[in-house]
Structures are given as structure tokens and as C-alpha cells.
Amino acid sequence: MTAHTRSDAEREAIAKCAAEPEHDIGNARRFLIWAGHDVRHVTHVGWHAFDGQRWQEDESGAIVRRLAHNAAEAIFEEAKILAPSIADQEKIDAAKIARESLVAPFDARGASREDMLKHTADRKAWADAIAAAEIAEERVAEKRGTRLRHAKSTCGSSKITNMLAEAAAYRPASVDDLNTDLYAFNVGNGTLRFSRTEDEESDPQDPRYRWDVRLDPHNRDDLISKLAPVDYLDNAQRPKAWEKFLVRVQPSKPMRDYLQRLTGYALLGLNTEQMIAFFFGIGRNGKSTFVDTLARIFADYAVTLSIDSFAGEDRRSGAEATPDLARLPGARLVAASEPESGVRFKEALIKRLTGGEALAVRRLHQDFFEFSPQFTLIVSGNHKPVIVGNDDGIWRRIHLVPWNEQIPKDEVDKELPRKLLAEAPGILKWAVEGAIDFLNSGGLHPPRDILDATQEYREEEDPIGSFIRSACDITGDESDQEKPFDLYMAYDRYCVATGTVKVKDTTFYRRLPDAARRTWPSPDGTTSQQFHKAKTNGTPVYRGLRVRDEWIGRGMADQTGKEGTG
Template identity: 40%
Template sequence: MSVFLSHALAYAALGWPVFPCHPNDKRPLIEGGFTAASLDPAQIRDWWRQWPDAMIGAPTGRVMGGGHFVIDIDPPAGQDADAVIAAMARIVGPLPGGLMARTPRGGLHLYFHQPMGQAIGNRAHVIDGVDVRGDGGYVILPPSVRRGPKAVADGCEGVAYAWEDGHSIDEMDAAAPSPEILRFVMERRERPPHSPLSRGQARPSPPESGEGIKKEGGEGKKETGGSDGAAVAFVHNERVRKFALSALESETRAVAQAGRGQRNTQLNLAALKLGQLIAAGALSEATVRAALTEAAAACGLIKDDGARSVALTIDSGLRKGKSEPRDLSAIGRASPRAAWTGDAPWPDDGRAEGEGQPPDPQGERASEDRTAANSNAKGAERLRQIVQQCAAEPQNDTGNGRRLRLHFGEDFLFVRDVGAHVWTDSHWEAQGGDECLVRLAQETAERIHWEAANLAHSAKDLEVIQAAADILSATPDAAKRTGEQNALVARAGEIKAALVKAKSARHKFAISSGNSAKVAAMVAMAAAHATVRPEDMDADPMAINVANGTLRLVKETVDDPDCPDPEVTRQITRWRARLGEHRREDRLSKVMPVAYDPDADCPRWREFVERFQPKAAVRRFLQAFHGYALTGLTGEQVFVFNYGLGANGKSTFMEALARLMGAYAQVLPAEALTGDMQRRGDQATPEFARLPGARLVRCAELPRGQWFRESTLKMLTGGEAILVRHLHARFFEFRPIFKAIGSGNDKPQIGGVDEGIWRRMRLIPWEVTIPPDERRPMEKVLAEFMAEGPGILNWLLEGALDYLENGLIVPPEIASATDDYRAAMDPVGEFTGACVTPAPGNDVTARDMYLAYVAWCHANSVKAFSEKAFAAIMTQKGFEKESGRIRKYKHVALKDVPDDPELTGGRSPVAPMWPD
């Protein structure tokens, strides 16, 4: 095995991906370059079998052993590396000791840990002789040797890269950068007036230009200086920087996840958008090119179309984007949050600056800046503690489950038999919860790399190492040491090697934890400790979640303003709405897309309701019922049906309130109401399984002549637990807290006479029809109402408070319309009212009673029930029936039975049976 292959395999074992580079010019020897770097020993052996003298390249940035960036010191002519380091030290202070390699031309590579969550890209010529290699770059690792014509020209033929200060492959501990070093590698600096770059001349390529800079057409692409002042100002702004990095991550992710047929288009679009940020000075072109190339490799585009085709697509998009620079001034005006400046660099909470809220054009107060800085410091310290905790976890699925909970546990929960929910800063969202949890698990696997830096020697091991160091210092010659001393020195070496091995194992475990089976196991282990029951969600019936907080309807005691005696204080209780913060512990799974403003009004809405419901009592009922529907209370057991011919406002009324309530309002298909979707007991019921947490359910309009399934109506209004399940999921039970409403131009057919059905029904007549010349598109009207959203919310809250104080008052107009509807839906009741009279001591045979009923139906064009159904309804209505050889109805007589030609040739089917 060659020395280069053995070292390449050793680096890979430490979690540092490698790839082969040409010994002459350091260019990658494989398609895809550093984006194709591998940890696979078989692949590495295959490469060095083809090119046994290849130099060892390693991509820098987040992929290098958990995250490393490199400061590349290449002294200008007439200087040495020490002079460049001294110049840099005057800016950043003394450099920490750590991993360092000498380059063949006498330069240095200084290795630093890349802070968690911090993106550090490539930068050329930070100061004279200093470049930075980070995300999107690469370096050459020892003991690679330069050979070839270019190496001869550079005066380093046969010279190897070498670790400095006794470092070796067994001691790969990079230093943690100070805050000053981080600012140094990330901030741009104005060129001094005498610099040739300030006059717009091309920036010379660094002497070691083969490392970390993507080549095009075989030549290194040179950057130009002279960027305008606005671009420099943007890059100085932390908010713009984080916005740009967030955009870079988002666009490259979209490319990496693009499917066949969309990859090339997505790559070109991403290049265009990122090109606009390059032109604005927010991103470097080298970083963007490298990231897009890596994303194209991840989605298989390079493999299918080739690297040349991918490069042309990127060129086209970047060229177009750079011709249209993006205006970032609005983002730049907002003051950035202060960076954390503790003993070691740790990230903030990971959220991009300005995310989720518009920039403040006036800037933030200094006190707010201090608050943000303190918050960042606390967040960084908390993350430090979490990583330390995770470092102590075992390297198995159970440990990974705890890691997921430690990092993200407050932002996800599992609802038993329903699925994963994730916190969205306002509510627990079920839609997309499973996918989001997989992403959190993948991020947790990546963070396992961070744990390696927290693995350390125990106090006892440190004592052994110190004792061995004292022995080595006092007696360097092993032959002059005692056997016990040599054993101690050997033991210290074993202890140090064990730590290196443990760190390497942790990096390997981080990589394996990203496998699909391990991700699934991590989620499963976490779920066992973060599961709640369905009834634990949305448990507070008085909580109403809105965009700017959670409203609660609360009862309070106040002084009575109407007390007649001014010298007496009389207290009363009243209900009011109180706004509080969104809280995870409330476990609310819905939110209304409207903000609460106690001063908002809705004049258009009020005018609309008054026009189509001119009677104040009916308006009050509608307002109180829909206010009641905001809550999770279910005591009324009412089904409201809005009835009327077209163009009468009922559909607009219902749609406006449903849009205002957002996810709180759901729709039930007509088939669920008619029984057409009736299934076996073991089949899924997705139309009902999505109703937990809903507070208003709109029943779709039934086809004309369809019968309402009475058991469904009772289920919708009963408030009793029901058993449901999603497709491909388990059954779960939930108690409905929603209120059901329906509408139609025809009244639904209800055949039952059960009092339990009719006590639930409330028929709301919509009798005002808008003239054709006044009609407008519904969407336009709804847009006007949504503009009054906060005011309509107050209208609903007024109704809710009215309901809590006075109950649901049914006006005579609604009661009368419902009674008429009931009579029309009860043909047996109409028959008994017209043709049956009480007659104590008199009986009518069951057969004669049914024939009389059929005659009445024929005479009145009503479809008759079967004899069996008729008998059951008569019993429900309380008619006494005698069973025997001939069944009879007791104490009744028939009267005014119409003739039925179909049965008796024009005569009444039965003779009048009057008592004497």
C-alpha cells in the first residue's frame, strides 16, 4: 500500500472525505472534483490504484470532519510565512495553537473548527498573502508531494506537504477560532488607496490557485476588485449576510431535491436568483458555483448530463442574474443582532436575520439590540450544553432518540394514532409533520459531528499524560528510563490514541446515523417519549388561536356600572376576550389567519348581514351561533341549515366566515351525509378523521331529493366520541367539538320522526334576493370582507359573549320555519292529523290503518312508506297497538279517508268506523 493511499484511508476514517488531485497543478483527477469526495475505502482504493502518486485533496467547510475551515498563508515575494502571520496577528490578536501544515512553497495551512451552524465560504486575498478555504473549497493534505513542470517552475519539485509542530494524522485537533478570527475571515475590507485593486485592475490569482477555486475550461477564473461601496456595505451587514446564506441553502436544496425533467430548469433558476445576490455583493461567485455544482451532483444531473453541460447551465443562469442585481437595501436597513462573543464561537438559534418579520425602516433601539445580544448569548450557551449532553449519549438508536429530543424536542410531538405535529410559532401543525420530523432527524445526525470536539480525557487520564510528559522532558532517551517509566509513557500514548479513535468513531457514527433506517429508528425512539393522546390536543374550549396570539374567553368580576345607589359597590360577573401569547403547552392545532384588534370594525359586513337578514332577532341568532362556533363548547347540539333560493347571500355568508376561521372550519362531503360513503367497520374514514380540532363543519349541499342520513346528523351534533381513521393508519377516537352547518336551495329530505332529530334542527330562511343588476363576483365581495377580517372577528366575539351571557335564543321566525319544515318532512304525521281521531274503546286493524294511509298518500302525491316502516313510525308516535292474531290500533278511529281508485275502484278503502 502506497503512503498516499494509507494516509487517504486514515483521513477518511477520521470523517474527512478525500479525492485524488494531480501532483503538478493540484486539479481534481475525477469528474465532479471536490463534490465527489468520498469516505468509502473501496472507492478510495480504486482512485489510488489508478493514480498512485495522486495528491490527497479534501473539501473544506462543513463536510470536513464535522466542520473545518482553513486559513491559507502564501507569502508574497520577498516575505516569509512568519511575516504574514505577524500582519494577521496585528488584526486578530495572537493565533491559537492548533493543527497546521507546511505547503511545498513555504506557506502554511492553519486549520480551525467551523462553528456550528456558521457558513464560511472561500475568500481570496483577505490581506496580502492570506486566503480562506471554507464551504465550496478544498485543500491538499500531507504527505502529498508536488511533481511536474509547474512544480519545477514553482521551485517545489518533490517537496511534500507536512504537518508542523509534531502534529500527525493521529492528532487532528484543530483550534477553535476566536471571534476576532471569525470577523477576519468573514468581513470584507476596503482596499488602501495605493492598492492596484482599488483602481479596478484584475486581482492576481493566488500562487496556490489550484486549491479551493473552481476551474472553468481549464483556467482559473479570476475575481475582479473595485466592487462599489453599496456592495461593501451590504456584506458588512449581518442581516444581509444571513439572508444571502439562507437563500443559498434554500436554492441548492431545491436543486438537490429536483426530480427528473425538472433538474436542469431548477438549476438554471437557482443560478439566476443567486446571480442577483452575487451582483448585489452578498455572495461570492466561487461559493455559489461550488454549491450549485455540488447540488447538481446530488440530484444526479452531473452523472446523467455531464459536468460540462451542468457548468453551461450554471453560467447561463449566473450571467442573467448578475445583469439584474437584487436590491437588498430594505434588508440592510434593519440593524443586525449582535454576534455572540463568548470564549468560543457558537451559533445563535439558527434563524436567519429578519426571518418572519419585515425590516424596521427606523432601526431598532439600542436596548433592543442589547436584548437580542443577550438572547443570542443564552441561545449559544444552551446549544453548547445540549451538545455536551449529547456527547455523553451512547452510539445507538436509543441515544439518537434522546439526541433528537435534546436538540428539537420542544418543537415536535406525536399524537397517538394520528401522527407527528411540529411547532410553527403559533400552533402545532399536523400537515407535513412526518416529513418535517425526518428533516429534524437528519439535522440531528449532522450535529453528531459536533460532539467529537466535546470528547475529552478524564481527569485520571490527564494525570497519566502529564506524568508521561514530565518523564519525557526529564529523560528523552527511552534507554535511560526505567521499565515503569516507559510503561507509563506507552500508556499515555494509548490514552491519546484512544481519544483520537473515539473522535473518529463519533464522526463515523454521525455519518451512519444519516442512513434512512437510522433516521427512522431515531424518530421512533423519540416518539416513545413525546406522545400525547388525541384528547390532549385543543383541550381548552375557551381558547381561540389567532395570528397575533391566543384569545381566551374568561369570566371576570367587575363593579356594576348600573348600580342605582352610588354609595354602594355592587359587583357583577361578565365575560370578555383576553389576548395572550402563543404557547406550546396549550397544544392548539389550529390558527385563524386573522389578527385580533379590539378596535377594528366591519361596516361592509354589518351592512351585508342587515340587508339579507333584515330581522334583528334572526341576525342575533346567527351572530350568537357563529360566536358559539368559535369555542369548543358543544352543549347546544344544534344543526343550522341555511335555506333559500339563489342570490340571497347565504353562500357568501358561510364562505366568508369559513375563510376567516381558516383551519378551524372544515367541509364534510355530501356523500358522508347521505350514507353513500357508508363503509364496513374496518375501513378508513378520512372525511371524519380530519375533523379533530375543527370548530365549524360545513356540510356540502345535498343533491335535490336526497335523504339526510339521520345517524350522521346525530353524530355531528351529539358531542359523543367517534372512532375514525386516516388511510393506511390506525383507528383513533376523538370527541367532536365542532358545530355543524349546511345550506341549500332545497331542504334536505329527513324521513325520521325521532324527536332527537328535530330538536337539533334549526332552519334559517334567507328570503331576500339581490337584483341581477346589483350582483357581483363572489370572490370580489369576499376580498372586501377579508380586508375587514379583524372587525368580523370582533363581530363573532360579540356573538360569543352574547351566547355565554344569554344562551342561544331562537326567534319565532326560525322556530316557525323549522316547525313547518318538520311537518312537511312527516307525511305520517300529516295523515294522522287529517284521518285519525281519538276514539276510546274503538280499534282499527293494522291493515285498514295502512290502506287508509296509502290512500291518503296517493291523493296527496306523497310516496308511501312500506307497511313495516309505517308500523314502526306509528309506534314512535305513541299509538297504542295490540298484538295478536289480528293486530289493531287501540282507541282510535278513521275519518275523512280519501277515495283511492288504485285500490278500491273509486271508493274509500275502508268504511268509516265511528263510535256509537
């Protein structure tokens, strides 16, 4: 862009830049004069640029580098307006007067001797002034030449890099500075904000509150770095194809209501539920279509990771990069799919990701930084991951969501993904309604189908725990005691009756001490109790529990001559 096409604001920027020195720090300030309002440098992540809707991460560096190019090329225009110093300007002004005086007529014929001497002295002074001005003008020309050489140098690749490196110190931000409003969700035509207001019809002495949503204009000061490029329309048409799809794959209305609340919960940056949803079912059941559609609508807010991030063997050392997890800051929906049979959940990581605990991650060739998870985690698959831990710390987080409807091959609509995305505004409104339902009802409230499926999953993963919960009373009373072998025989009866997969007796005895270290609900469910290993007359027993009458098989040890030691 040439100087004569510059706007007033651009000419003002050139004038400001002209006052900056000719080194890397000066160039950094030039960059900030031109583009500082639109850029932030996030520590350990990189440059972000405001595009009118969000602070977009400049992953390739192309955005800020182009802005730096503009700042560098404008230095050529600085040279044209570089002004002389005050002293040099005075010399130039004096020379102008001197030149005018030199050409002014002087009548020597009638001049006195004193006039002649004065005129001679004046002419010398004028000549000296002109000579001084020429030196001053040479200095200005040299100054402009130096600025032109600096402009040419600054346009070099290394100088552009230096400019950006120094500018980063003036526009710093951390990951925690971004996306701080957990009740804000950025969409194509503004920012959705969920807020609580007092119900006008409620009693002032006992006020009720309700949650609602409003649409605000995009605001750079919000420091939002994510965008779902779908317009929120309060009068959006009902997503009929979406609703028909949900009815087909989840016939139960309580299940559909839960999925709507779950989707709304994912719009928010909350971790109050401390949960992970596991979508389970064989193929052609709609779970992948559901998640993929939401991920497309969530766009920046959605991250899809390999199941290896959350399950399997974790062979990374504490110092290794975690580029997969480093993608998670600011995400609201994180999806992974298709764990192989027998793969184990990384339970400690799951607890941290769903509990809101700060997590240290780092990108390749970068330093570690911490962030607080703000996302809902959904894992989908045909195989349930193995959960080794038997504690409530992991199991209370699991929502096993069954997808039991298998679509016949001749019913599969290959155009369905396209049809669903065409209803994106309606699906977004459906999700917003789910968020308001979640907020007003105070939780996800998984229906009985999910609670039962999760409990069954837990019993599959922990057959001994299932037996203790369902066939024993944990009283904590020292007078209640059972021999290890009697416990195993009751366990054997329980497995046969319930179809539970049975572990070998040696495995049962080895795991009993671990079970004794856990807390269990008391018979009336009001307290937590434990049992412990002891000896009675030299015989190993477990005190503080008793097998319920329907599972008792006394005396079998004597008949078989075999006694477990547990």
C-alpha cells in the same frame, strides 16, 4: 452552522449529546436534546411542532425531519469535544510530566551510583508513561473517529427515520390531549379565552354571572393545534361591508342575531345545542359567501367536507379508513354543501357528530383512534336532504335556516369576498360578541322564521306524522279509537286542505304501525302519549287517538265498500 458560531446553549447541547451512545436510541435522545421542547408525537396522527403560536401538525414530516437533520449534523461537532476516560486522562497528564522530566538537565558527573540507578529507572518509567499515554491518545482518536463515522451514518435517510421513530416514545400525546379547553380560540396575536365572572353589581346573596373574553399570550403548554391567523383587536373597526352584506341577504334582524350567535357558538368547542344548521335557498342568496368567509377566517379551525360524508349511501365497512372524518378532531366549524335532490342524511352519524359522542376514525394506513366532536356543522344547499327518521332525536337537531333573498345578477359584486376578508379583524370581533351573547343568553334561540321553516321541513318529510300532530288528539284513552280507513280519509282531507304531499293509501296503512310505536304530545301538551293497534268485533282499529272534528269523514268506508286494514 460551524462550532465557532454556536451559542452557549448550543454548545451545552453538543456536550450533552456527546455523552449519548452511538445507536438509534442514543440518536433519539440527541433529537430530544435539540428539539424535544418543540415537538410532540400524536398517536395515530403524527408529529406536531410548536411554531410559536400553535402545535402545527407536520403532515409531510418536513419540519421534524429538518430538526432531525440538525441533530444528526451536530454529531460531527461532538467528535471534537469527546474527552478521554478518567484513566486515560491520568495517563495523558502523567506523560506530560514525563516529557518535561525527560528533557530536564541531569548532571551525571557528580551523581552517585544510587542516583544513576534511580535516574535510569525514572527514565524507563517516563518512557513507559509516554507509551501508555500514546495508547490512550490513540483510544481517544479512535473514539472520535468512531463518532465521526457514526455522524456520517446517522445522516443517512434510514437512520434519520430510525431517530424519529425512537424519539416518538419520549414525546407522546393523544388526540384527546390537544385542544382541551373548549372555551379557548387561538388567533394571530394570542389565545382568546371565554370565562364566567360574577357581576360586581349583583346581590352577593343572589349572585349573577356574566361571560367575557380575554386575550392571553400563546402558550405551548395549552397544546392547541389550531390557529385562526387574524389578530383580535378590542378596538377593531366595525365591519361595515360585512354588516351591509348581512342586511342585504338577511333583512330580518332576529335572523342576523341568530347567525351572529351561531358564529360565536362555532368559536367554542361546545356541543350543548346538539344541532346542525342547514342553510337552504336557491342560488345567489349569500349563504355560500357567508360560510366561505367564516371558513377563511377560522382557517385551521374550519374543515370543508364533501356532502357525501354526511349524506347518501354509506357503503364503508366498519374496518375501512375514514380519512374525511379523521380531519375533524380540533375543528370548530365544519361545512358541507350542495346535496343532490333526494339524497338522504346519514342520521345516525349526524346524531353522533352533534351529540358529543366519541367517534372512532382512522386515516389511510393508520389505526383507529377516538375523538369527541367539538364543532358546529353547517350544510348548505338548494335541495333539502331526505330525513327518513321521524323521531325527535334527529328533528330536534335540525335548524333549517332559510336564505330567501336572491341577488339580481346585475347586483352581484365579484369583489365582495375580497372586501369581506379585508374586514377579518372586525368580523372576528363580531363573532366574539356573538359567542358572549350565546353564553350570556344561554343558547342559540332560533327565531320564528327558523322554527317555522324547520317544522315545514319536518312535515314535508313526514306527512303522516304531520297529520297525526295537526289533525288528531293522542289521548291514550282506550275509549278513543279510529278505523284505519277513517284515518286515511281524514288524512286525505288534511293533505288537500294544507297542500301536504299525500302518500298512497297502501303506504299510509303500512306506516301507521310505525307511527303507533312513537310517542306524541297529549292534547294539552303536558305529557307524552301513544296509540296502538287493536280489534273491535274483529275490525282493525287504532285505540288511544281520535280525529279532530274538523277532519272527520265518517261513513265513507260503507259508501265505497273499501276498508283499510292498517
